Amino acid sequence: MQAIKPIIWDGEILQLLDQRMLPEEEIYIQCRSVSDVVGSIKDMVVRGAPAIGVAAAFAMVLAARQITCADAGEEAAPVSSDGLLEHLEEAAAYLKESRPTAVNLSWGVDRMLGLTRRLRDASPDKILKEMNIEAENIFREDIDCNKKIGDWGAQLIRNGSTVLTHCNAGALATAGYGTALGVVRSAFFGGKKIAVFANETRPFLQGARLTAWELQKEGIPVTLIVDGAAGYFISSGAVDCIVVGADRIAENGDTANKIGTYMLAVLARENSIPFYVAAPSSTIDISVSSGEDIVVEERSADEVTAVRGTSLAPAGIEVKNPSFDITPSRLITALITEHGITFFPTREKIRQLVREMKGPKDILPK
Ligand code: MRU
Numbered sequence: 001m002q003a004i005k006p007i008i009w010d011g012e013i014l015q016l017l018d019q020r021m022l023p024e025e026e027i028y029i030q031c032r033s034v035s036d037v038v039g040s041i042k043d044m045v046v047r048g049a050p051a052i053g054v055a056a057a058f059a060m061v062l063a064a065r066q067i068t069c070a071d072a073g074e075e076a077a078p079v080s081s082d083g084l085l086e087h088l089e090e091a092a093a094y095l096k097e098s099r100p101t102a103v104n105l106s107w108g109v110d111r112m113l114g115l116t117r118r119l120r121d122a123s124p125d126k127i128l129k130e131m132n133i134e135a136e137n138i139f140r141e142d143i144d145c146n147k148k149i150g151d152w153g154a155q156l157i158r159n160g161s162t163v164l165t166h167c168n169a170g171a172l173a174t175a176g177y178g179t180a181l182g183v184v185r186s187a188f189f190g191g192k193k194i195a196v197f198a199n200e201t202r203p204f205l206q207g208a209r210l211t212a213w214e215l216q217k218e219g220i221p222v223t224l225i226v227d228g229a230a231g232y233f234i235s236s237g238a239v240d241c242i243v244v245g246a247d248r249i250a251e252n253g254d255t256a257n258k259i260g261t262y263m264l265a266v267l268a269r270e271n272s273i274p275f276y277v278a279a280p281s282s283t284i285d286i287s288v289s290s291g292e293d294i295v296v297e298e299r300s301a302d303e304v305t306a307v308r309g310t311s312l313a314p315a316g317i318e319v320k321n322p323s324f325d326i327t328p329s330r331l332i333t334a335l336i337t338e339h340g341i342t343f344f345p346t347r348e349k350i351r352q353l354v355r356e357m358k359g360p361k362d363i364l365p366k
Contacts, residue, residue, distance in 0.1 A: 004171035004214055006051055007058070007139065011132060012065070014058045016046045019172060023213040031055075034063045034091045041098040041105070044204065048173020049247045049283055050142050053104030056095045057135040060112035063091035064128045084124045088116050100295045101256055101324045102247040103285040108138060142175035145280045146182040148338035153183030153243065153278050154190050156334065156341065161187075161240040164197040164230060167258035168210035169245025169278065179278040180243040181211065183336065188220050195221040197239060201258060202227055203303040203321065227260050234267045242268050246279035253329025253345030254291030255279075259322055265331035274333035281337045286354055291326035299323045 008015040014031040020043065021027055029045050031037045037059035040046050046055045067079050067087050079087075092109045099105060115134045119127045157163060163184055167173075170181030177185060187194050196215055201207035208224055215222040225233065233239050242264050248256045255261075255277050268275035288294055301319035305312055313319075335342040339356065342349050 002143070002171075002176045003218065004176065006046065006048075006172045007054055007175055009058050009136065009139065014055065014062060016040050016055060017172070018045050019047055019210060020044055022172075022209050031059070032062065033066055034059050034094060037062065038094060038098045041095075047204075047206070048168060048170075049102035049104040049245065050146075050174040050179070050280060051172070052099060052102050053108035053282065054135075054139050054142055054175045055108075056098075056105050057108040057112050057138045059095055060088060060091060060109060061128070061131045061135050063088055064116075064124075064131050068124045068128050079124055081120060081122065081124055081127060084127060085116055085120060088113065099297055101297045102283075104247075104280075104282050107282045111138065139175045142280065143177055145282075145338040146174055146177035146179055147186070149179050149278050149280065149336055150177065150182035150184075150186030152338075152341050153276065153336040154186035154192070156241070156274070156276060156336070157183065157187040157192060157194060157243075158240065159192045160194070161192070162195045162197060162238060163187075164199065164234070164239045164242045164264070165211060166199040166207060166227075166242075166244050166261055166264055167201045168206035168214070170211055170214045172210050172214055173245065178214075179245045179280065179336075180276075181214065183243050183276070183278050184215070184220060185218070195223065197230075197233060198222050198224050199227050199230055199260065199264075200224060201260065203307075205307075206258065230264060231267050234271050234273065239273060241274045241276060243276045243278055246277050246283045247324055248288065248294050249277070249279060249284045249335070249345075249350070250288040250290050250294060251284075251286040251350055252290045252347040253332060253335065253350055254294070255327045255329070255332060255335075256291065256294045256296065256324045257327065259325050262325040262327045262331075265327040268333075269331050275327075275331060276334050276336055277327075277332055278336040281339060281353065281357055284337075284350060284354060286350070291328060294324075294326060296325070297323040 015028040170178035198207040198211040
């Protein structure tokens with residue numbers, strides 16, 4: 001049973017659990033069009049790299065429905081397969097612009113586009129039907145992937161450990177189960193006695209609002225700390241390892257993740273504790289040579305100067321709000337994917353990992 005459902009699809013409407021409202025309210029936003037989904041990604045209704053990728057895949061089905069199904073949108077009218085494909089290429093470009101750093105977004109969109117290009121000669125109805133199946137596969141595979149990541153990662157977590165995590169790389173950030181929190185779940189439900197320190201993760205507070213909520217909901221011991229307290233706890237020996245997710249992993253293993261992650265990796269090295277990155281292989285982007293080439297999203301100043309409408313800073317203050325930072329691969333003890341554990345990732349090891357991925361669903365889009 002999937003306890004936390006960030007994404008619900010019924011074949012016609014995409015429901016997204018509104019992560020801006022958690023933990024106070026559990027409400028769903030109903031998306032009927034690509035622009036509904038683009039708006040939800042930009043506004044962080046849905047967030048977390050794999051969840052964005054899955055939502056974007058369903059958005060491609062909504063795009064197809066908008067021009068093939070009489071009940072789905074004003075534009076619905078008889079359309080040719082070529083017309084449908086042209087419309088889907090536009091929808092794909094629009095979706096990809098919604099957030100720049102997490103590669104899973106374009107991965108999900110490209111996988112849907114790849115399918116439609118292969119079905120160019122089929123009828124629009126057939127294309128729509130196959131797209132629906134493909135998006136549902138992407139959803140299911142994400143959960144399966146996370147469980148595999150969890151099982152691999154749990155082997156690295158010793159009984160009695162305290163794990164520190166940053167942001168939310170949990171069920172909420174994926175189709176379900178989570179990557180970094182998947183490792184925590186597998187270790188905990190596998191019988192290990194573990195506890196979690198959740199960094200609050202300013203400014204959007206994914207740690208305080210989301211990670212704390214989802215772990216508490218499942219009875220996994222969690223303690224919330226402010227981001228600035230991580231060094232204090234790590235240096236005093238209270239943390240055994242750090243596990244985080246990833247938004248994009250370059251070919252050399254450099255990893256983009258939520259702003260503040262790099263500081264934790266430095267702290268881990270300074271204090272000789274392991275720093276693990278847990279992510280599906282769809283987060284690896286070998287078209288990007290190193291972290292220097294990863295685009296870091298700059299978000300609005302309002303996220304820093306106010307929390308839910310309450311001002312925290314003087315009006316007109318200059319603000320910088322990069323949403324991600326880059327952790328160099330030399331600081332990463334291991335990368336945990338659904339394929340296994342890659343210790344001390346290097347360019348050669350990432351290339352090898354990508355070569356070993358089997359089956360069309362694991363091949364990175366061209
Ligand atoms: O800005 P967000 O909340 O989308 O950032 C999310 C993160 O940085 C996560 O750690 C990452 O996407 C991995 S989620 C499994």
